[in-house]
Amino acid sequence: MSETVFATSGTTGPAVEWLRTEEQLRDEVRLVGETLLGRVDHVVSYAPTEHLYGRLYAEVLPRLAAIPVEHRWRDPYAPLRLPTGARTLIVCLPSTWQLLARSTAELARHGQVIALHSTGPATPAARRVVARLRDTACTAVELLGSTETGAVAHRRIAADHEHPLPWRLLRDVRWPDAPVGTEHRLRVSSPRLARRRDMTASPDAWELSDLVVRTGERSFEHVGRASRLxxxxxxxxxxxxxxxxxxxxxxxxxxxxxxxxxxxxxxxxxxxxxxxxxxxxxxxxxxxxxxxxxxxxxxxxxxxxxxxxxxxxxxxxxxxxxxxxxxxxxxxxxxxxxxxxx
Known part of the structure; x- marks a missing residue:
């Protein structure tokens, strides 16, 4: 079974390599597509494809859907021009939103846009863009996850002055029965957990550095990180x-x-x-x-x-x-x- 290697950033030591099967990559794209994205005709990506997030939505998704993709991470400051009539997915990093804030007229004109955000907290610029596009058909959602786990939860990005919505687990993700209202590290299990290079199989569960408070059966609020990562x-x-x-x-x-x-x-x-x-x-x-x-x-x-x-x-x-x-x-x-x- 073919596997793709993704490396976490090393600091004083070597980077750690995590392997994912082609089936895991396809399953994540299909799951997020069915849950959040819907039909996508065109992809504009600001996320490099050597990392999991960029690989999934700027390489695997366009290949599965047989649709064109623009790799804007190679030239992020080029003017944004969206194809008329094509429902367009914009794959965003935290820094992307300052660029999109300059293109809200183009986003509003096009209308059929869904912005996907991950790899870090949604920025004030993201919330400003969402507020400016409130009365259009544009939508913005964010994913929480890691190289080790893939995406584990999602929510709509709140506009300026709106209280952030709770996160909801993706449907194939499970977690221990932590009591509602208590703060704990987010520990999850999923068929999409990656295999570390020195492991013979993917782990049964993985604990992220994220601190959360459970608010419901499958929802939580993110309160910070347990580590200094x-x-x-x-x-x-x-x-x-x-x-x-x-x-x-x-x-x-x-x-x-x-x-x-x-x-x-x-x-x-x-x-x-x-x-x-x-x-x-x-x-x-x-x-x-x-x-x-x-x-x-x-x-x-x-x-x-x-x-x-x-x-x-x-x-x-x-x-x-x-x-x-x-x-x-x-x-x-x-x-x-x-x-x-x-």
Whole structure:
């Protein structure tokens, strides 16, 4: 049986390879198609096909349906022109919505559009686009899942000022009987779970890093992550591993990475550091961090502070780190395309 390899992003170690059968890929496309998408005549994809999400909806779906696909991830800034009369699926990353926000007139004119979102939280730009297209036939839905599990749940993207809807499990996904109203890590079983390279078969169940509160028999609210794993425009980034890399490139610094919401990428992180001596300037440290291993994104901003807030046991008080930067007003460096430092 042929299998396709998908790799999760490695940080200090090698990437982990997960294998999926052709049947699993086809089953996921058909399931999501029947549940959310309906008829699709044309695909416009901003998701690269080397990752599971892009492979499913920009390669497997067009092949099964014998329909054309535009790989817009190769040139995402090209003007959006949708084929008249064709029900079009737009495969979105978190960063795609800033581009779609400039094309709402084209989306509204076309009308027959369904936007599919995954690989990270829906951004404010996504909710603004949904609000602007409220009175059209355009729809927007998002998937929650991982390379290991495939898609496990779905919901409609809420517009600006709307309360987010609960997530609903896809019909072939099962989960333990966790009590309603309790917070726990999302653990699921499904015939679409991938097989890790060193496994002889797919696992019976898999626990994601997502923290959820069960709201019904097959629904839940997402409340955060149990680990320090974030996804920057769909690319996994373990903040604990980034901190170790920083310490290796700049010995003697006390560092802490803090996850932040990002209007363009969904999630990102900022780096805070303190030094007992002179230490590097924020801009110099940012230069040292260019080209982190395995394509890890550099921090959105670098802040120098007098001290990293820690508990009596030495653990970083993440909730207090951002407030520490007010002690050093000039200690900040950001890339040119981000807003100015406070």
């Amino acid at each position: 974030i996804k920057v425009n769909g690319r996994r980034c373990d903040l604990a591993d980034v901190e170790e890399l920083v310490r290796g490139r700049a010995p003697g610094l006390d560092v802490a990475c803090v996850a932040v919401a990002d209007p363009f990428r969904g999630e990102h992180y900022e780096l805070y550091y303190a030094s007992t001596g002179a230490g590097p300037a924020p801009a110099d440290l940012r230069t040292r961090l260019a080209g982190l291993p395995r394509g890890l994104p550099a921090p959105r901003a670098v802040h120098r502070v007098r001290a990293i807030p820690r508990s009596a046991t030495g653990k970083v008080r993440l909730g207090d780190v951002a407030g520490a930067r007010s002690a050093v007003r000039s200690g900040c460096a950001r890339p040119d395309h981000d807003p100015n430092c406070p």
